Amino acid sequence: MPRRTEILRLPMAAPDDVSALAAALEAGRLAPEAVVAVFAKTEGNGCVNDFTRPFAVHALRALFAPHLSEAALARIALVMSGGTEGGLSPHWLVVSVAEAAGPGPALAVGQARTPVLAAEDLGRRAQVRMVAAGVRAAMTEAGLAPDEVHYVQVKCPLLTSERIGAALARGAVPATRDTLKSMGLSRGASALGAALALGEVGEEAIPDAVAEAPSGLFARRCGASAGVELLDHEIVVMGMSPDWTGPLVIDHAVMADAIDVPPVAACLARLGLAGPGGFVDEAGRARLAAVLAKAEASSDGLIRGRRHTMLTDSDISSTRHARGFVAGALAGLTGMTDLFVSGGAEHQGPDGGGPVAVIARREG
Incomplete structure (x- = not known):
């Protein structure tokens, strides 16, 4: 039997705010036994002592515990990414999988x-x-x-x-x-x-x-x-499989540096999301399910020959600077701020750049 993936992108008022997930469970939009992963952007510092991540995990486990056995709960990947610098919006991405008939990929x-x-x-x-x-x-x-x-x-x-x-x-x-x-x-x-x-x-x-x-x-x-x-x-x-069904599709791009948005725009265009000038219009945003990206300060201290100070700020980790900077670039392209942008891209894309994945619903 083919399988089908669904993704809910839900708001978060605080690291322990699971009210949007609870409402989805109550309304039947989300079946707890179908959940395979929950991603979240939490509003901590993203560093070693960012306890917003375990705080969010604790809240999620408490939410699902009445519905699932301990073994089933342990099967859910709870991927918390701390840090919502700049205009990033804290949010949840709930990924569920169920058997369903239909064509692929x-x-x-x-x-x-x-x-x-x-x-x-x-x-x-x-x-x-x-x-x-x-x-x-x-x-x-x-x-x-x-x-x-x-x-x-x-x-x-x-x-x-x-x-x-x-x-x-x-x-x-x-x-x-x-x-x-x-x-x-x-x-x-x-x-x-x-x-x-x-x-x-x-x-x-x-x-x-x-x-x-x-x-x-x-x-x-x-x-x-x-x-x-x-x-x-x-x-x-x-990934994309001919053996899976449903409306969701995924594509990816690689940014060569922190302002290299053309590859992302091309990815959005391949998914039919980009309007005039490569920007996502209102209709495209309605179909955009998730954006996942990595951000990193270039190790040479330069972006296209111009000096940046992300590595020399002794008060704020460079990962926090890079996260907010790249998130701003991607938000300008997509018109969205609830983006899963994670800092620290060591060996994830070229130095100063990073990979980006876009998940969308097919048109119609």
Whole structure:
């Protein structure tokens, strides 16, 4: 029996505000047993101590607990991305899958969880391999071949002082003792794991220490977000499959830098969403289900030859600057602010750029 994906994009008044989801459950718009993933942009700082992410996870688990067994609840990927700088709007993206008859191709979704990652493996080839195995498992669940995948979303762990201390106590050596740096190493290893599974890079090109990997080695179809709220990896793979049905379609683009919106405009045009000048008009916005993107400050401190200060601001992490900046560029193109823009694009697209995925409803 073919499967069908549905996505609800719902507002959030606070990290624990699940009222829009509760209303969807009450109205029958959302079946709890069909939910496979919930993405969210929460209004924290997106850094190590961003507890809006576990706060949101706690609220979601409390919402679904009366409807699902503990095992079924554990199957839902809860991908929280902190940071809504600039004009970004906090919101939920609820992804559900159910059996349904009908023609394809359509958006296909698969998800997987990895084993718990040892602190000393974070940022190393062991993490790359673990994520690659998880991506392959998610592709198998969705029935997707690597060339049918348009986006992989990975939620990965980070290192805290406690996790570092525990590793050192048992004689293990973490890749870093800097908790903030661990976020970037984890994101980078996760991205390279997705690239390995999708055939975008070969394992022989990946050094044991991800910190030593050249910036030119990157995934073109993966976004990774690190958080304190988990110890394993939650992986969601999205693509187009002839064996799936429904109105949703997905396409992707890669931004070469933080203002490189023409590839995104071309993606929107392929989906029939772009109006005059490449901008999404009102009719297109009504069909736009979700935009997922990565943002990163270029390591050379330049954007097209002009200096930026994202890397030299000692008060605010560069990931926060980049997130708000890229979100503004994409909001200007789409006319929307509830965009899933995540900061920190290590090995996710070229240096200073990043991958973008667009999910839309077919016209009519």
